[in-house]
Amino acid sequence: MKYIDEYRNEKTARRLAAKLERLVTRRWVLMEICGGQTHTILRYGLDQLLPEKVRLVHGPGCPVCVTPLEMIDRALYLASRPNVTFVSYGDMLRVPGSKSDLLQVKAAGGDVRVVYSPLQALEIARAHPERDVVFFAIGFETTAPANAKAVWQARHEGLTNFSVLASHVLVPPAIRLLLKSPRNLVQGFVAPGHVCTVMGYREYAALSREFHVPVVVGGFEPTDLLEAVVMLVSQLEEGRAEVENQYARAVKREGNRPARKLVTKVFRVCDRKWRGMGFIPRSGLRLRRKYARHDAEQRFDLTGFSAEEPAECRSAEVLQGLAEPIECPAFGKRCTPQHPLGALMVSAEGACSAYYRYRGWEVIPEGGLP
């Protein structure tokens, strides 16, 4: 099929890289936001294929990575309670809290279950009315509609034993924070394609205008990302700053209306702390008061949790594009996917984990780790 060939073809990738080479006259720093895109870039070595003048830095778009330590500690506390069945996406289980992780709580007898959809958490709550079922609702705008639906459904059914520990984050406020920082290096953004499938890209148009920065909504294929980079560099070289949609086959300007509508019905915007970035105003979602009964933070006493990041972990700088994972002295030595110091090494979408997997050989001594 021709259409497919155009996307998978190595020739297309080379042609895009050559086009980029012709376009570039100065140094440009671009950021892809989404962890899925970071993974593709490292997996296919796109960063090596780009002209030397174009540098990609990897943004904070990995939901597991930006969930703050305190929130993990709250999850661990809940999962350890004898009457609680704690339900989570699988990739949260190995994320280290201050002292432990969900997998260890499970091993010690905690009732921790893994699902791929919040609808399965609802089923568990229906089947076990005697258990307090808490779902760990993390994620960006892509996941918010599904979690909103679970909460809406629980209220609708009168499922009083179901609640969510919500740690939802929103992409545009994080981009705003990066752009306002005096240390910001980023001159153009690849906006996250799946987030925009739900939300559309009007918010990115506003950011682009306000900060005079080009934004291109990008897909997840290697050639998608290369094309997005070509589009960004064209804008930069021509002095344009607008929003363009490279991922038009999945993303509409207005996003998914029914999904957005339900998110607004169930959640309200709140300030939220991001691991590695700190508090960002109006950067998260929490349940509206109407759904307080299904809010784990209302149902249980979860105040008094505070935690410090390990001092050695440089995730904060990596998340802001100020350092590369391999510049960290702990990388591949005291910090590995098996024994992560920080969350960027835990999740497959985290920049450190992706570097470890695909570029670890650059820094890890021959013959393995010490």
Place this chain on the structure above:
Amino acid sequence: MARVQFGGIVREVSLDFEPEAREGDYVLVHVGFAISRIDAEEATRIQETLDEMDRLGGDVPDDAGR
């Protein structure tokens, strides 16, 4: 709810956010919900990517783009 086939697996998927999806359509599914309808060529291409990743034996993030 609808039955959606992924490679060889069939799963129940909610159509709450894509109520106009019809039998035979391709949908982009995220955590058990269809969030976008896509054309047949795009769907085939995604499947090819996944097959290729399987062949390479690499691990793919559980949930890219959450």
